[in-house]
Amino acid sequence: MKNIIITIDGPAGSGKGEIAKYLSNKWSLRHLDSGIIYRRIAHKLLKNGVSFDDKPNILRILKKEKNLSFRKNKILRKEKISVWASRIAIHKYVRDYVNKFQREFVYKNLRNTGFVIDGRDIGSVVFKEADLKLYIEVNEVNRAKRRYKQLIDAGEKSIYPKILEEIKLRDIKDKCRKNSPLIVPNGAVKIDNNGELKKALSKINRLVTKLS
Numbered sequence: 125m126k127n128i129i130i131t132i133d134g135p136a137g138s139g140k141g142e143i144a145k146y147l148s149n150k151w152s153l154r155h156l157d158s159g160i161i162y163r164r165i166a167h168k169l170l171k172n173g174v175s176f177d178d179k180p181n182i183l184r185i186l187k188k189e190k191n192l193s194f195r196k197n198k199i200l201r202k203e204k205i206s207v208w209a210s211r212i213a214i215h216k217y218v219r220d221y222v223n224k225f226q227r228e229f230v231y232k233n234l235r236n237t238g239f240v241i242d243g244r245d246i247g248s249v250v251f252k253e254a255d256l257k258l259y260i261e262v263n264e265v266n267r268a269k270r271r272y273k274q275l276i277d278a279g280e281k282s283i284y285p286k287i288l289e290e291i292k293l294r295d296i297k298d299k300c301r302k303n304s305p306l307i308v309p310n311g312a313v314k315i316d317n318n319g320e321l322k323k324a325l326s327k328i329n330r331l332v333t334k335l336s
């Protein structure tokens with residue numbers, strides 16, 4: 125599918141990445157996980173010993189950065205990186221940089237492919253003009269259970285109550301931040317992903333069919 129932008133927003137552990145991957149395969153769309161960019165920047169700061177609120181040094185690193193990519197990397201899923209990504213994502217100057225990068229990337233390639241992009245502000249801020257906007261809803265207990273399983277499967281030591289606590293804290297950070305808080309974007313279709321994934325996917329496929 126060419127020339128199509130589908131956005132998927134939702135909180136941590138809502139399964140938006142899995143849904144985006146499915147849609148990417150089913151409809152031949154390129155999948156971009158916008159969280160990877162925040163995670164990659166967080167990783168760079170940690171590697172360079174730069175604090176998450178050290179604006180001059182963060183700007184210096186962003187200015188130098190020429191090779192940001194959406195490529196996945198297991199290291200970027202570590203819990204420490206999750207926490208730092210969430211901390212740097214509150215800064216307007218970081219968000220402006222990431223949003224510009226995403227828009228340039230998509231519009232450079234949109235003639236040859238379509239995109240499914242997941243994140244926290246993709247339909248509400250970055251691609252308000254998207255052809256289809258989805259917002260994935262899952263309660264925090266179900267999300268913490270999924271996150272716990274992901275971490276255990278990835279070989280990380282993990283304690284469920286701690287994960288639940290962190291999910292709650294991250295929700296507060298994502299929803300209450302001044303810049304681009306996590307909201308249901310205007311015109312987005314809400315998808316309940318508490319139950320069977322299959323059901324959610326059928327509903328989404330019906331919506332995508334209408335685009336073609």
Ligand code: DC
Nearest residue numbers: 158159160162209210213243244245
């Ligand atoms: O989706 P994720 O867990 O990989 O995202 C990591 C962090 O990046 C998350 O805490 C919030 C931030 N993020 C954001 O603020 N906006 C996005 N579009 C994507 C991620």
